[in-house]
Amino acid sequence: MALASGKTATVPCVTLSSPDAAVVAPDAVGVQEFCGVNEWAFTRHTACISGVSGVLSVYALVEGREVLVGQVYFTITTGTSTSGNSARWTHSFSLTPTLMWGSVGNTYLIATAECAANCNFESMNFNSAFPIATGVSRSGSATLSTTSYGEGTVWRAWSTWAYWFRNPDWVIPVSNTLRISAPDHRCDEAIGIRFSIGCVYSQVRPLHEIGRTRYPKYARHIELAINFGVPSILTRTQISAQNAANRARACPQSPANGWSCDEYPFASTQEGAANPIHPYGRTFQILNWNNGAEPFFCGIGWLTPRRAGDSLGYSVCGIPLDQNTGGGTDLGNFYIRNRVLHDDRFQVMVV
Template sequence: MKRSAKAVDSCGELQAKINAGELASGGGKAEVACIQPGGESNITSRRLSTLAARNPVPLPDYCYDLATGDGAWYYTRTDACAISVWTLRVIDKRTGKLTGELYYLQADLLYTGADAPYWSHQVVIDKSGGWGNISGTTVSGGGSCAGDCTLAAVDKNFPTQTITDDGLTFGDILPKTTVSGIGDIGNGRTTVTYRLDNPSWTLKPAGVASTPPFDVRCDNATPGTAAIGCVIPIYDAVDTVSLSGPNPDYARHVQAAQASGLPGAYPDGEPLHRLTDSALRTRNGDTACPQHSSGGYPRPTGYSCDEYPFRSTWQGAFTGSLPQPAPYPGRTFNWCQITALPQGVTGPNGWSACMIPAGQNSSAGSLLNRFYIDNRVIERDPFRVWITA
């Protein structure tokens, strides 16, 4: 969930020029400025609560819980955030003395539309303190998108704003994917840039470019929906299933199958991978749950056969055994009402079958399909199943 970003530091180079006397000549304004990471505006619960109240679009709770101010990115399937701490330093170019500092937090938020062909990247500059000659300092910026995306001028919104103790300064960009045709998949990566300026500076600091260390993926390849949507694919999707939810027998079977060693358990199990080919999905289902009329298991009244890993995954009963000619053996559990399969089998190879109430099986299948759509789980995408209480 975490990726670090490299911070920009323009103060070392500026100080070297001052020490070498490269900036001492000339009249007029004497102050120069630079930006370096870190400073006195260390992350505290007070600062984060203030930032949360100011953000035009709130950061997810996990960002406030996890962020340390080092600019590391944290992300889920549909949003990502980073908080970094910066210090602007104002220096007299003739003497090299520090004449002021401005401390601020930079909060990045990226969020996608799982059913919309665009995403947003927002940057908030939140002043946390300072001293000396910093009054009138402004921030302004813009942005870009690299890859399979476009960014119109109207979608770059980072106008010039004065940084104050109580005001809000922020900008955002709204790139749109170039994905259009059925089956198309594209990746894009945004950059938001900004610069600090002040009329008293003869040399302003270098601009700061904020780029997340991952792509956003947009697709028109998710079965079951005609909408184009975008996600953060570096985060494997997680299907949450509750033992106290609407389908407890289904949840119990998945939990038992995972506990026996089959893949897909959240958070550390080997992931499942989605299979979209209808013929192969049918082959998986028929292998794990053959019809009684074809020599398979009898179905108790009101029950139907549930298989794990799901028939809609490459780990299913048939495709999970390829390329060997015969499927790996199946397994079951003592409450599953299937006598033709062995109990007590463990290990990652194979599959499980269990009789569960037919209504739960149908409902669980519908919810799994909804999960695929909501998380844009496309062909061979990895995902896991989290069984909760």
């Protein structure tokens, strides 16, 4: 090897203890809002991993032999954040040296975001202006986007960070390049406003929370139905005929009190009233409670009130129109925000 004047005969090599491929248990509920340590942690809109370890090793050529003369041990944190209302996502990258020794002074970290699939690069920032130092993170973030494949289509997209080290004192001034990729996420133009695109981690089951104080009777009806055994994990249907059939069976008439007819499971789900899993429908007319809670009346004259131990059938209740409308609007917004498409499962919880 020919040596440049004043330079040490050094060869850099970077190795990474790569994490296993990001695998999410089918139908997993995304409740983690932090980075997983050496494993990916997910929500419906994020994926993040921390503690990925690597080492930069610098070798000197001595009489034809490679002798280790310096090392940088480091950890990586990287993650993505998508949106149900945008074709864009952000991908962050951070590398922190944890131990440095030997011929690694004046070493710089270079990193750049790259598109991996169905992706367009938009912008990036990464600070490579200063040499690396123990305990000091070098971080950056990139914005990327995807392009529609047409109305009603669904596709996968993801991105990568490439990084390497540079030192002007090395004979070979740059190390090999390594890459760390984010898990792929699902994008679609199949819900919400026409031509709108959104992206999510579809392998994570989203959670639809219904607040008791926001729509009290609407929430109480759903809470009672779930407590009696009506499913809390539902499956979206985008088949309009199925939606209509669910509504027609659950609400063939208006409540006697003139309020709005509310059904659970929702008419927009495959578990709705028209599903053969339901032998009948039930309503609620609870006159007293052993725990002293207030009575609860639904005013539905065409269905039998549910009794203790009766966990079968769909549920119907008469509730104020504004609560039924508001609850339906919230559900629709939840579908769009979380890109809940046909056959996607989601969980319902009253909080």
